[in-house]
Amino acid sequence: MTAKRLDFIDLKTQYAELKQSVDSRIQKVLDHGQYIMGPEVRELEEKLEAYTGSAHCITVSSGTEALLIALMALGVKPGDEVITTAFTFIATAEVIALLGAVPVFVDVERDTCNIDATKIEAAITDRTRAIIPVSLYGQTADMDAINEIAARHGNIAVIEDAAQSFGADYQGRKSCNVSHIGCTSFFPSKPLGCYGDGGAIFTNDGDLAKAMREIRVHGQERRYYHTRIGVGGRMDTLQCAVVLSKLERFDWEVERRIAIGDRYVSLLEGNNAVKTVTVRPGRTSVWAQFTVISERREELLATLKAADIPTAIHYPTPLHRQPAYDGLCRVSGDLSNTEYLADCVFSLPMHPYLTEADQERIVGVLKG
Incomplete structure (x- = not known):
């Protein structure tokens, strides 16, 4: 009997669990018809402020737009430099380049895959305007150390790219509320x-x-009165309604993600083929991806594919190797960990509805 194909991320089961709430909230938007900046937008912002402990939440049209608007608000301009990591999704550097600034890449820690705070200071120049640590795979970087470096060098803002870590904790604080901007x-x-x-x-x-x-509304202070350059960056009301529904059981999903991640780590202990990503003391990971490290990646990916187990690589080509950024970025120091990880990481199925039996099947194939 052929084993069922697993979902890499199971959104169908999640929707089935939340169907009544999701459908009801969407219907409410359809009924009132305020698809842009409807009441659900501010309702969501208030609930996210309460969740993170942040004083202000501004919903926007995407995570990329969030980073872009943050840099625009800081006044980042052509010729400025922004320090970040090359081991991330392209959006992190894309927004820097779009403003004519220079992405400056420093290396990552091999065990956490996050930016190495000890490498940041050497990359700072008189043109450095911001630092963007990426909370990769669901865990924040060493934010206290990064914030301290930024403070010591004056007017340098720290923007946490928390696209993968919403819900994670850092030293008792929530991701998105551990720096100037999240x-x-x-x-x-x-x-x-x-x-x-x-x-x-x-x-x-x-x-x-x-x-x-x-x-986010084209630099508009009031209707048709524009005080600054802006973008069309609003999050639409229907999407806010969906997130409001998902927030109802988000705490449970975070607990499940942490438990499933811990179980993966336990099951893979002693497996010589792969290493798991380290979660530092005082932090939690919400495991946006459960990523492992192996010098036998291609062999293991083929084995998992033959067993009908989906995988992904986050990320196969570091940003300083991307053709579009040739001549547009600056590399500070050695990026050997970045390049090693790009050659060795791959991600296993991960979501709050992953069963113990499915985890055992996945790990069994890796051990086989």
């Missing part, structure tokens, strides 16, 4: 996702919040 994504595969594109920006700075709210 940006997240509600892309469907994220820990808290909608049914299209969406995102949010968080800050405790009222002036920045005002700027970002205006930038």
